[in-house]
Amino acid sequence: MTHLLEIENASRRFGGVLAVNDVTAHVDEGELVGLIGPNGAGKTTLFNLISGFTPLSAGTVRFAGTPINGLRTNRVARLGISRTFQNLRVFPNMSVFDNVSVGAVGTLPQGPLDALFGAAKRADAISERTWAALEAVGLTHVADELAANLPYGRRKYLEIARALAMQPRFLILDEPAAGLNDTETRELAAFIKRLHGQGLTIMLVEHDMNLVMSICQRVLVLATGRKIADGPPEVIRQDPAVLEAYLGVDA
Amino acid sequence: MDLFDPYYLQQLAIGLSLGMTYALMAIGFTLIFGVLNVVNFAHGEIYTLGAFAGLVLITAAAPPIAAVVFAALAIGAFAGFSLERLAFKPFRRFTDEASLKSRAMRESTLLSSLAVSIVVREALEIVFGSQMRSVPFEYLINTPVRVGPVILVTGDFIILGVAAAMLIGLQYLLTRTRIGLSIRAVSNNPLGAKYVGIDTDRTIIMTFVVGSMMGAAAGILVGLYYGAIFPAMGFVPGIKAFVAMVMGGLSSIPGAVICALILGISESMATTFVSSGWSDMVAYGFLILTLIFFPNGLFGAGRERV
DSSP: OOOSEEEEEEEEEETTEEEEEEEEEEEOTTOEEEEEOSTTSSHHHHHHHHTTSSOOSEEEEEETTEEOTTOOHHHHHHHTEEEOOSSOOOOTTSBHHHHHHHHHHHHSOOOTTIIIIIHHHHHHHHHHHHHHHHHHHTOGGGTTSBGGGSOHHHHHHHHHHHHHHTOOSEEEEESTTTTOOHHHHHHHHHHHHHHHHTTOEEEEEOSOHHHHHHHOSEEEEEETTEEEEEEOHHHHHHOHHHHHHHHOOOO | OOTTSHHHHHHHHHHHHHHHHHHHHHHHHHIIIIISOOOOTTHHHHHHHHHHHHHHHHHHHOOOHHHHHHHHHHHHHHHHHHHIIIIIGGGGSOOSHHHHHOHHHHHHHHHHHHHHHHHHHHHHHHHHOSSOEEOOGGGOOOOEEEETTEEEEHHHHHHHHHHHHHHHHHHHHHHHSHHHHHHHHHHHOHHHHHHTTOOHHHHHHHHHHHHHHHHHHHHHHHHHHHSEEOTTTTHHHHHHHHHHHHHTTSSOHHHHHHHHHHHHHHHHHHHHHSOGGGTHHHHHHHHHHHHHHOTTOSSOTTOOOO
8 A cells, every 4th residue: 555655764964963864654645643752853854854845865755656855845845745834934924815825826737827827817716725725724804914913823824724725635734832822722633633534634743742642643753863653642652762752761 | 486487397307207217227126126135236237238238239220119128128038037047046055944044145145246237337348338329319219298388208208108017017916916926925935935835946037037127128218218328327227226215115116116206306306406416415315314214114114025
């Protein structure tokens, strides 16, 4: 059986540091996978390898069977991998609606003249996707607001909406709960489960252990660049290697 | 002293046309400099290249004026593309977060574009000589037109029309088209744009091409308007466009146009009271006043960078 995302012996070296060291992992269509690990474990680097932002030093990453080694980030995005950021990357001086439509525009197929004239021709496709994504995160009522004027929590949802407008096959959420309070985190958990329920494959990188353990079907654990555990939350919770990595004790 | 004395109306008209020529330059300049957030000091030479492209074609083939403008646009597009590859692309080699945020990386294009501008200007002097070349009489756009008490020339109307068309076209481009959406996204957050599938490289090239076509068109129109084309002709309008852009808030194209008009009118009014050699002082004076009292520009605060 082929997996949606296959990471095979992936390594990334920065000078003398092996940030990601021979990691092999996969994500299947329709899964909700958590990725956890102590600070400096290589989670972000692994992300960057998947999104084509950082080239691999060794190994391969395949998405839906296509190797994405060496592809540029925007090409990878067009293949259907979409992500949000821990420190948000919304477009602050654009309206909420325009922010989200950039996601739709970036991933709609386009011919050479579409850049200039395609907008009018495809306005329907773009605005349809945009409204659907805004609807999904509940931001339709602020569509004309500047993104910079939204409160922090709303901007997180805006970024998710922008990712959804790309109609991704695989959505990576980078610490979506960072900076949210308990109520907001619970809302977020429900929202992620709802997205997953609609058939979207999601990878969640998170420091909030409760969030990961409560909604993910499977959890990958990285420590010092290596994968040290891979399994359902209840197994991970008991895993001596994971406990050691987090608590630094000999289990 | 009656302010509605025809003399002042005439000065006002002269100021407006002068302002329009600055505006013509400021539109493309602001698109690249302000909207894309990169420092480009070679815009003045793009303007000069546009003018020389037109002149060469006029001398060689004496085609209709539309063909002359078209040649300038083509050269502008090519020059914009080459300029981006030569002076800007090399500084985007590093795409990691630290370099993207680094002021030094961004401002290094100040020097690289300045270098390109010096090389281009000197090369033009070697090829064409540094003295003014006059445009053949039949191509001049300065047939007088009397409007009420003031006398304008045909070029005033042409430049007004072209500047308005550029302004409206650009507003359409930026707000209603995919490339416009991409340009704004890249100007807001290049990394974020990349991750949502925008080809940032292509977007930046497109911006340079569009902005430089406008710069080249401005060059040939102003050349035909004043009837003089020379290698250093882009320098003064470049400074004025820069001042207009800063006054307008760095990133507002309509703001830059309005400030270009204010500059033109003030300069022409100032020549009533001081000798014309001092009129450049007006621009610098405005620049200083703006920087002291309106650090965000007259139209800059809280607006989208369009």
